[in-house]
Amino acid sequence: VQLQASGGGLVQAGGSLRLSCVASGLTFSTYGMGWFRQAPGQEREFLAYITYRGRGTDYADSVKGRFTISRDNAKNTVYLQMNRLKPEDTAVYYCALVQRGLSAGERWAPTEYDYWGQGTQVTVSS
Secondary structure, eight states, rough: EEEEEOOOOEEEOOOOOEEEEEESSOOOGEEEEEEEEOOOOOOEEEEEEEEETSSEEEEEETTTTEEEEEEEGGGGEEEEEEEEEGGGGGGGEEEEEESSSOOOTTTTTTGGEEEEOOOEEEEEOO
């Protein structure tokens, strides 16, 4: 199983980026997906989760209303659309896959996920 994240970069505050994560080596459409980020010296932070069919989503309060998670199972890809970016959004962003359905209380925990992408750097300048 491989997860390949891309789409990071340098953007000014208020700008937008769309991250992508392509999965290979498994039947992508049967697994939930999450996005996390990690800033230097900080723990990995949950951002968003999407169920295997894309019918259910969940967001951290810190990004709700600004970030949108979506997926295209035909392309084995999950996306994170990030709008109104802030300097505090600067971090390495990771996609993650989980082989079972997660409850609302489980989705935030990195330890619940089975596979991780390599991360893509997002830097927001003020």
